[in-house]
Amino acid sequence: MAKLGLVLSGGGAKGAYHVGVIKALQELNIRIDMLSGASIGALNGAVLLSAKDQRLGLAHLEQLWDKLPEVQPIQFKGKESVSDFFGLKKNINISTYISLLLASGLRLATPVGIPATLLALAFERLDIKDLEGICKQEPLFEMMEEFLNLENLNHSIPFYISTYKIKDYEKAIDRLKETLAATVSFLKAEFLGVDNQFSEFYKIQDLTQDKQKSYILASAALPLIFLPQKDGQGNRFVDGGLGGALKSQGNTPITPLIEAGCTHIIVSHLDHGSLWHRYDYPQVNIIEIRPNEKLDLSAAKLLDFSRANIERLRLQGYLDTKSEMGRILSTFSNIKNIDSNNSTLKASIKMLKDTENSLDEIMKHL
Numbered sequence: 001m002a003k004l005g006l007v008l009s010g011g012g013a014k015g016a017y018h019v020g021v022i023k024a025l026q027e028l029n030i031r032i033d034m035l036s037g038a039s040i041g042a043l044n045g046a047v048l049l050s051a052k053d054q055r056l057g058l059a060h061l062e063q064l065w066d067k068l069p070e071v072q073p074i075q076f077k078g079k080e081s082v083s084d085f086f087g088l089k090k091n092i093n094i095s096t097y098i099s100l101l102l103a104s105g106l107r108l109a110t111p112v113g114i115p116a117t118l119l120a121l122a123f124e125r126l127d128i129k130d131l132e133g134i135c136k137q138e139p140l141f142e143m144m145e146e147f148l149n150l151e152n153l154n155h156s157i158p159f160y161i162s163t164y165k166i167k168d169y170e171k172a173i174d175r176l177k178e179t180l181a182a183t184v185s186f187l188k189a190e191f192l193g194v195d196n197q198f199s200e201f202y203k204i205q206d207l208t209q210d211k212q213k214s215y216i217l218a219s220a221a222l223p224l225i226f227l228p229q230k231d232g233q234g235n236r237f238v239d240g241g242l243g244g245a246l247k248s249q250g251n252t253p254i255t256p257l258i259e260a261g262c263t264h265i266i267v268s269h270l271d272h273g274s275l276w277h278r279y280d281y282p283q284v285n286i287i288e289i290r291p292n293e294k295l296d297l298s299a300a301k302l303l304d305f306s307r308a309n310i311e312r313l314r315l316q317g318y319l320d321t322k323s324e325m326g327r328i329l330s331t332f333s334n335i336k337n338i339d340s341n342n343s344t345l346k347a348s349i350k351m352l353k354d355t356e357n358s359l360d361e362i363m364k365h366l
Contacts, residue, residue: 002335003033005262010039010241010251011270012303016310018044019061020317021268021289026058028325030332034262036160036253038199039241041268042219043144046204049156050149064147065314069307071143144217150209160256161219162199162240199243199250203260248276258284264331268317285334287327292320 006025008018018041025032032054037045047064051057153159204212219240243250257265264285267278271290278286293316321328 002263003261004031004332004335005034005036005254005257005260005265006032007252007254007257007265007267008035008037008041008045009248009253009268009270010037010041010239012040013305013309014270014313015040015044016065016313017270017291017317017320018268019058019065020314020319021321022048022058022061023314024318024321024325025266025328026055028328028332030266030328032157032266034158034160034257034260036162036201036257037219038162038251038253039219039239041253041270042161042216042240045159045161046144046153046216047147049159050147050153052152060147064143065310067143068305069310144213148213148216150212153212154205154209156205158260159204160201160253160260161204161216162201162243162250162253163215163218164197164199164240164242164250197243199240199253201253201256203256247280252276254281254286264335266328285331287324287331289317289321289324291316292323 006022008015011017022044035045035049037043044061047061048054048057051060202215204216207215240253241248241251245251249255252267252269254265254267258281262284265287267286267288269276269288269290278288
């Protein structure tokens with residue numbers, strides 16, 4: 001039976017783009033059978049599926065993103081604002097800048113003009129002893145308390161998230177080094193072509209309720225920005241977008257949807273290009289939705305939850321999806337035809353069985 005999946009990739013404030021994509025799909029009456037998300041995509045997916053139906057879920061998503069400019073989810077523990085932090089202050093450590101770039105951007109140019117190879121090799125020497133969990137947790141937690149409904153989520157369509165495991169975190173002599181190692185491995189994959197540890201995928205409905213919220217938050221726990229989430233076994237989980245960086249294995253979590261039986265998948269990217277390619281998955285029909293207009297990949301914009309930026313991204317996601325309308329409707333039509341043919345086949349098989357049973361009954365009375 002044909003099944004349609006939706007992948008929501010990660011990318012900080014650019015996640016507003018997903019809202020426009022989902023709105024356009026709903027206007028096209030596209031029914032999603034499964035969903036997966038990484039980082040901000042996991043949070044968007046969780047909110048969408050926390051309502052009694054996906055149309056109401058979209059309304060909740062729109063409410064959430066309408067609120068974000070007011071609450072500013074990225075709040076530093078000090079007095080600096082995001083704009084101050086990314087200004088030209090002399091006391092801002094270059095390692096802070098790079099770490100936030102990596103954690104938020106996922107597909108970035110080399111920052112501040114430093115040669116990529118030298119940056120990757122020298123990064124581990126940078127002094128970032130004061131950076132673990134430099135942002136407040138409360139804004140994110142409060143927003144999730146308001147919009148996350150685990151009861152509805154458990155009765156919704158299958159939902160998968162990606163997380164990146166930091167093993168034996170509790171045993172680490174220097175926990176910061178373990179958190180930094182995840183970021184460094186991502187950096188080496190990004191700039192040197194050396195792939196890093198893969199992210200892990202979890203079906204939220206298969207987890208106990210006490211783990212569900214924790215794992216969703218873990219998928220969006222940007223290293224060095226938010227504290228990692230615990231798993232109760234001495235490990236911690238951070239942003240799922242970090243794993244398998246060479247081909248965006250964690251940041252574009254299509255694998256669990258394929259393994260769950262999706263035959264057609266729509267992938268909503270938040271960047272213009274990466275080594276992820278649909279031809280690596282020949283067994284499924286994939287439609288990619290990417291930003292047609294070039295996105296600003298500066299660190300400030302990646303953490304820019306201003307109203308103007310959010311509205312622009314939402315509109316862009318909506319228009320980009322509508323521009324793919326022909327391909328999407330053609331794919332969806334094929335899915336419906338397959339389902340219709342399957343239904344016809346099942347009806348024919350049932351009719352044959354009923355006929356055989358009737359003949360058996362007649363033969364018994366002869």
